[in-house]
Amino acid sequence: MGTHVIKMPDIGEGIAEVELSQWHVKVGDLVVEDQVLADVMTDKAMVDIPSPVHGKVIALGGQPGEVMAVGSILISIEVEGAGNLKESAAPAPVKDTPAAAKVEAIVESKPAAAPRSAAVCQGPMVAREANERPLASPAVRKHALDLGIQLRLVRGSGPAGRVLHNDLEAYLAQGQSNASAPASAAYAQRNDEEQIQVIGMRRKIAQRMQDATQRAAHFSYVEEIDVTAIEELRAHLNEKHGASRGKLTLLPFLVRALVVALRDFPQINARYDDEAQVITRLGAVHVGVATQSDIGLMVPVVRHAEARSLWDSAAEISRLANAARNGKASRDELSGSSITLTSLGALGGIVSTPVLNLPEVAIVGVNKIVERPMVVKGQVVIRKMMNLSSSFDHRVVDGMDAALFIQAIRGLIEQPATLFVE
Structure with a gap:
């Protein structure tokens, strides 16, 4: 032997x-x-x-x-x-x-x-x-x-x-x-404890979140958006093309809105190397899409979102999310983003304060869609409303620029035809 x-x-x-x-x-x-x-x-x-x-x-x-x-x-x-x-x-x-x-x-x-x-x-x-x-x-x-x-x-x-x-x-x-187990067991006293060692991916997530909050000067900005029109457009496109091209969620529309809005705000599509004191502004828009997996949060990257159609973005988002959840996403697919989009879907709540994905300087958070009575042209009508809760690195992004950027996204979403007008 x-x-x-x-x-x-x-x-x-x-x-x-x-x-x-x-x-x-x-x-x-x-x-x-x-x-x-x-x-x-x-x-x-x-x-x-x-x-x-x-x-x-x-x-x-x-x-x-x-x-x-x-x-x-x-x-x-x-x-x-x-x-x-x-x-x-x-x-x-x-x-x-x-x-x-x-x-x-x-x-x-x-x-x-x-x-x-x-x-x-x-x-x-x-x-x-x-x-x-x-x-x-x-x-x-x-x-x-x-x-x-x-x-x-x-x-x-x-x-x-x-x-x-x-x-x-x-x-x-x-x-x-x-x-x-018998229903009575639900009322039994419990004195058990469990200690879980913070290792592996959970440790890496903890370190990255702590590092981000300690190094970046976070500030958040929340805006309410009327998504009635874009939801109607999405339903129409899915009915007409869903069988042949695949179903669209709201995310590819938001990716498109990011692409268009960033043309006027290049300082937000950037990475900040705070050790070298260098800001790198990117022409390409590489959108990280925060995805929950069994062992923690992952951010696969939709590369060159500026060159993708709605269905192309939708297919890539779906592919990357499945790869991440199934443990098949590669190192390259999980790195290199220039701005991150994060959403908890139906659990998105009313307001959130997302943590930056360093070295990026902006993250756009999507909250849930709810129907509310709104005043439109003097009439009370039911509209579908959604909040965007976004965070920025104040060392790089001024508050005014952040507000204008989110307002630009709002305008694009509320008038969805402008997403495709060149």
């Missing part, structure tokens, strides 16, 4: 250290070639580290949340024969899956050497020890928590008994959810 030592790989872009986010194996596990061993986190991406060999895990080089230098020992695997006596870095990491739920089935075509226990193969419910932590991705753990399911009771169909989203659905289908 020999030992194969895997070192933390060089992920590129001059990165000298990465955070160990999650282990998918433990000491004593049998692993197969290409099985995912661990997830590591760079500044922008979650990266899978696969095994280059078959063998048995004999040592782990760090704990989740630990920041490890490139070249440090990640894991040691016992292999048949002499083994790889020359210590080596891990094989090329699987293509980065930034800030999204991991793809659990990455090695389902190569099953692990043996299931964790005989109970694993006996239906959707399985009995584990109370302190046994089943294998599952952060996204699956959050999903289980939202559903009120104890993961230790769920049979895992993934490699080495890993619990997948499908396993949660199978568990619910069998009626084993905690939701079926």
Whole structure:
């Protein structure tokens, strides 16, 4: 028998250290070639580290949340024969899956050497020890928590008994959810506590939000917009072209409004390097669209929005959002934005104060659409109204310019034909 030592790989872009986010194996596990061993986190991406060999895990080089230098020992695997006596870095990491739920089935075509226990193969419910932590991705753990399911009771169909989203659905289908507990349990006293280590993507989000609020001079501006006309236009276009071109949401109209308004406000389509004291104004409009995923907020980028039609923007927004939520968005798709659009959809509330996505200097927030009685030409009529709650970096953008910019967007949305008049 020999030992194969895997070192933390060089992920590129001059990165000298990465955070160990999650282990998918433990000491004593049998692993197969290409099985995912661990997830590591760079500044922008979650990266899978696969095994280059078959063998048995004999040592782990760090704990989740630990920041490890490139070249440090990640894991040691016992292999048949002499083994790889020359210590080596891990094989090329699987293509980065930034800030999204991991793809659990990455090695389902190569099953692990043996299931964790005989109970694993006996239906959707399985009995584990109370302190046994089943294998599952952060996204699956959050999903289980939202559903009120104890993961230790769920049979895992993934490699080495890993619990997948499908396993949660199978568990619910069998009626084993905690939701079926007696109603009286809802009034029982609870004294349980749970400590959740802030690691991985959640740590990166926390650091970015803290950095943004500490470095930028935030100020917000809120304006009410009548979206009745543009909603009528959207409904008409969907009825006429939806089957052939795809359905339009409000977002591509807002992207178009940003593009047109920024022509007169180039100082807002900019990035500010506060260390070098340099403002870079961009001709291209790269719109970041804030997207919620299972493990946190991500901002995929609609590049060159100035050159896209409504349907082109709509298709790209949909593609990027799905990629982000499914863990397939690339590093390039999550970086390089020049201004961000953020929306909570129907949960958008009345007013919000969005945090800047540094080094950008503006973020436009969309609140929910509500019907209100409004006075129009002396008559009280029902109109569809929506607020834009936007934030700016006062170090770069003056208050007057911010207000005029939002008013320009308002004019374009309320008179939607002007979005397309050149």
